[in-house]
């Protein structure tokens with residue numbers, strides 16, 4: 027991907043496609059331990075994002091800011107303020123830089139994680155998207171190489187992090203109402219985080 | 232009043248009239264420290280009672296049981312279960328006796344108070360109808376004489392009990408939400424209890 | 437499965453809470469019993485009693501209420517049941533308790549378990 | 562006078578609670594912000610932000626919420642205000658807190674007082 031605003035816009039388009047393609051999977055996961063709307067929430071959010079992407083901004087940060095505010099306004103579930111805050115903090119971290127670097131991508135991911143944690147107060151092990159995003163950020167920081175390398179490492183780690191939520195008992199979000207019964211299911215938000223990062227990685231390679 | 236079922240039915244008709252006449256006063260009192268519906272609640276309840284009084288029963292207890300279930304079904308506010316339980320317990324106390332005596336009237340009042348307290352868990356001083364009914368029962372028990380004498384003593388004591396709620400801070404019911412601001416107003420339920428007892432006393436004399 | 441009855445002064449409040457709680461408990465009978473039949477605010481004893489009957493599918497019913505006078509109506513409805521041990525009134529925060537109780541009922545909990553879920557519910561994280 | 566915003570996943574729940582709380586607080590601005598614009602369950606950030614604006618009459622706004630994700634939406638709406646100190650989100654039982662907060666606001670309490678009334682509200686007696 028080109029590492030400017032246009033590249034981020036193109037990446038967001040493929041994220042939206044991936045979300046659409048995995049809508050039903052995310053709904054099914056959320057039906058097991060939540061209210062069954064995570065796929066629909068994200069689909070609604072990223073469909074709205076798609077409609078805002080033309081001329082969304084001149085810098086990666088500006089584009090992510092639009093993505094953030096659109097998700098906040100349209101997702102309608104916990105994922106709205108969480109991903110919204112994540113994209114917002116990433117945008118702020120990138121500032122007015124015209125292009126991304128491997129380092130700035132890792133920094134942006136770190137800022138996104140910090141934002142999600144500030145918003146939702148979840149810790150690793152609570153069976154949330156934080157369980158996918160935390161190892162993703164660590165992997166991104168440890169990886170040297172291209173932006174594609176950084177994002178691929180992040181996506182791989184997020185996949186594993188999402189898988190690792192299966193045995194956990196939820197302590198945050200709706201799934202926490204289920205107590206022990208939440209064990210044995212993958213957290214839908216962790217899964218969607220892994221999907222988003224994979225879409226970014228694929229777009230960058 | 233004749234001390235049989237017919238007399239109780241006649242007394243209930245005048246209670247209904249008194250409630251209707253004092254609807255606005257009770258609404259105004261309840262607007263100060265509650266939700267402003269006590270007069271309307273009781274009017275709705277006793278209007279429904281009126282429609283059930285023809286052939287309501289052959290004993291005072293049977294009549295009071297109809298009154299109780301009608302109030303429970305129609306009042307719609309705290310006064311419904313409270314007065315309903317009071318009348319129900321009074322009815323049970325009177326059993327199948329064909330006529331009232333001064334002693335059975337005092338016993339029935341005591342049973343009504345016990346029922347109101349069991350239902351609402353209020354103590355004297357909490358600024359509720361219990362503050363009118365408690366002294367009324369004590370006065371009824373201490374009075375020897377006719378049924379009219381017993382009920383007049385009860386009504387006089389209830390009037391004073393209701394007046395004495397003015398400076399109190401409410402600890403039960405909606406008025407308790409107001410805290411200190413509930414002081415300086417008469418409790419609407421204490422006032423309606425005094426009105427009911429006065430109507431009974433007048434009917435008996 | 438335990439059924440739930442939501443006793444409220446407002447029809448809309450009870451209905452809205454029923455739809456919220458049903459989201460995570462699709463198989464639980466959750467019966468709203470809110471407002472008076474003329475549309476004004478208040479609790480309707482007969483509506484509550486009917487809702488308790490409808491919520492019962494054999495394992496018992498938990499009632500939740502919005503304000504103190506609704507609790508008295510709920511208590512009375514339980515006392516007047518043929519078998520009062522088949523239902524219980526939870527002293528729980530109305531919304532938080534109803535959602536937690538619905539999830540516990542969906543999980544197959546008995547009346548005690550569902551009651552405990554309701555009364556120990558706080559604002560979720 | 563402090564205004565209130567009731568952030569819920571359900572339009573009916575928020576509206577019903579607003580009418581319940583208004584009973585004892587006729588002069589308080591109590592704005593329901595429940596559900597998504599398509600009528601489904603969820604929290605609508607833009608509706609919450611608009612409600613905060615409308616609830617503000619100069620003294621500040623308290624927001625209450627039904628479930629954790631509604632809290633996050635409420636927090637975000639406050640942070641995005643021009644002056645975030647003009648509003649606050651109460652970690653309180655939704656129904657009980659809203660009624661207590663409404664009464665406290667009606668009594669002329671400031672934002673701290675109304676917040677305290679909300680968070681210390683339990684099931685009333």
Ligand SMILES: Nc1ncnc2c1ncn2[C@@H]1O[C@H](COP(=O)(O)OP(=O)(O)O)[C@@H](O)[C@H]1O
Pocket residue numbers: 056060061063064065067068102103104105106108142145146147148153154155156198199200213214215216561629630
């Ligand atoms: N407090 C929290 N911190 C981090 N993530 C959370 C939190 N609460 C919920 N989540 C994430 O949000 C996901 C659910 O999102 P979604 O279904 O869109 O929202 P809702 O639960 O409001 O229906 C969960 O799977 C979890 O990953």
Ligand SMILES: Nc1ncnc2c1ncn2[C@@H]1O[C@H](COP(=O)(O)OP(=O)(O)O)[C@@H](O)[C@H]1O
Pocket residue numbers: 261265266268269270272273307308309310311313347350351352353358359360361403404405418419420421504505686
């Ligand atoms: N727990 C209680 N115990 C005794 N009396 C109570 C209790 N709660 C409320 N009351 C009485 O009920 C009266 C209010 O009745 P009403 O206005 O009909 O009901 P609501 O408060 O539900 O609108 C109060 O004035 C008080 O006397």
Ligand SMILES: [Mg+2]
Pocket residue numbers: 056060061062063064103
């Ligand atoms: Mg969901």
Ligand SMILES: [Mg+2]
Pocket residue numbers: 061063102103104602603
């Ligand atoms: Mg949802």
Ligand SMILES: [Mg+2]
Pocket residue numbers: 261265266267268269308
């Ligand atoms: Mg009232």
Ligand SMILES: [Mg+2]
Pocket residue numbers: 266268307308309477478
């Ligand atoms: Mg009322």
